[in-house]
Amino acid sequence: MKKINPFQPNSPVAPGMFAGRQNEIDALKQGLQQTKHGNPMNFLVTGERGIGKSSLVNYIKFLADGSIKSPDFEQFNFVTINIAVSEKMSLVTLIKLIERNIKRQVGKVEKVRNFLDDTWGFIQRIRVMDSGIDKAQSSEDPDLILDELAYSLSATSKRLTSPEKGEERKDGIVFFIDEADNASSELRIGYFFKLLTELLQQDSCGNIMFVAAGLPETTEKLYNSHESSIRVFSELKIRELEVPERYYVIDRGIEEGNEKNTDQTKITKDAKGYISTLSEGYPHFIQQFSFSAFEFNDDGEISAEDVLEGAFRPCGALDAIGSRYYASRYHEQIKSDEYREVLSIMAENLNAWTTRKEINENFSGTEHTLNNALQTLTNRKIILRNPSKRGEYRLQQKGFALWIKLFGERKK
Structure with a gap:
């Protein structure tokens, strides 16, 4: 009988397999403790693909809902709401997902269910603009929608932390907003977080915490949507494990x-x-x-x-990693064989810095094409430019270089 393979490359690791990230975990646990006692903290978790953002968020979710206990604090008992942002998600869709998830989590008791129906009644007036069923544009002003969302969230949180007879008391609500880097400009994700947290604060609602996670460019998307939205969060930049x-x-x-x-x-x-x-x-x-x-x-x-x-x-670890992380960079994001030639030249040095002169000496195209290739590859963050030395570039990972050398030309 074949052995059960304990390693899980395609899903977040279980809490018992989790390693490292002690500083980040301590910060998030402190955030849970502060939020439990009415002083909310919000976090932005950023890092490259495969660096372990989802596993960290998964671990904190288990801490927040009480599935596992922290040795430093009493056991938490938050309602946890998980939402993954898609490229087509609108502000209205995000709000409806919040309402739907809250009802699923806490609407099992009839008295609470009736309370939620009344408190979240404004949702029924909103037409989903991108549902594919009703294409009518909502006449609701975004500021008014967020004002009603804040009121409903605040009322729900207060009911959960000060329940009526027979209801389970909760510490509050923690929202995990994953893949925030997918947010479109129409979603206005920075505006969403900035205005919503201010409205909750004005309503003296202190038991709601937001944890947003995404690629490093999430910070830029938040800033472009609302310059002050970055101040809503404490940013945790996830690095490689020691x-x-x-x-x-x-x-x-x-x-x-x-x-x-x-x-x-x-x-x-x-x-x-x-x-x-x-x-x-x-x-x-x-x-x-x-x-x-x-x-x-x-x-x-x-x-x-x-x-x-x-x-x-073939079909081994590097091949599998490449299919998930590298193939898109090498094929879909690059439409020129000459640009791919630049990557192949750089791959000879793995992810060490490579000078423009060295690339040019091995490049078959024109100098103009090379300039365009380096600019495009840098802008798309497929390669990195040395910030302290002009004219040097490198691939982000050795694995990407090895994959290019072994499997990059296979599609052709």
């Missing part, structure tokens, strides 16, 4: 696998070293390289050779 934290993730996965499987698995120190190096500290990549090594191994001990074979073979 080497001991990478080892912890690998060891926890092996331990979990051995709890589920009759046949036990070991892993050598060299194998863990290769996974650590190849992953570059990205939690998703650690999971993927570990998953592929576990799948390739057939003798109960994962070796360095297992890691490398599982990593670089």
Whole structure:
């Protein structure tokens, strides 16, 4: 019987597998504590794809709703609302999703359900502009809609924190707004957060917390929508895991696998070293390289050779990571073979700084085309420009360089 693979490269890790991020966790726990006692704090979690934003948010959600307990604080008991932003989401759609999720979470008791129907009655007057069913434009002013949203949220929060007889008391509401970088200009996400938090404050509602998560460009989208919206949040920039934290993730996965499987698995120190190096500290990549090594191994001990074979073979770890993270940058976001040639030249140095002179010496196109390529690739954040030395560029990750060398030309 084939062993159950404990590593999960395509989903946030479970709280028991979570490693690192202690400073970020401490800040978010303090935010929960402050919000519980009427002094709300809001957070913006930013980082590159695969860096572990979703796993961190998932861990905090479990803390907030009381599924796991923090050793530093009493157990929390918040209502948690999870919403993922899409590129086509409008302000009206976001508000309707908030209302729908709140009713699902706390509308099971009839008295509360009746209260919510009355409190959120304004929703019935709003027509969804992008539903595909009713294309009529809403005549509601956005400021008026947000004013009514703030009133409904405030009333709901106060009912949850000061319940009537027989109802469960809650600490408040925590909103997790994921993939905030998808927000369109029509959503006006910065305006949404800025005005809503001010209105809640004016209504003396202190038990609502917002945690927004997204790629680094989320900050720019917030600012472009409302310059002051950045001040609503404390920003937590997620970095790569340190080497001991990478080892912890690998060891926890092996331990979990051995709890589920009759046949036990070991892993050598060299194998863990290769996974650590190849992953570059990205939690998703650690999971993927570990998953592929576990799948390739057939003798109960994962070796360095297992890691490398599982990593670089077709349909292996690097191929899977590339399909999810790199292929779009290399194919869909670039329509010129000459631009891709620039990436291939840079990939020879992995993610070390490469001078424009070195690229030009190996480039088959004109100098004008090279200038356009470097400008476009930089603007699209496919490559990085050295801020302290003119004329130097690099790829963001070694993995991207390796994928280009091994699999980049396969589509052609």
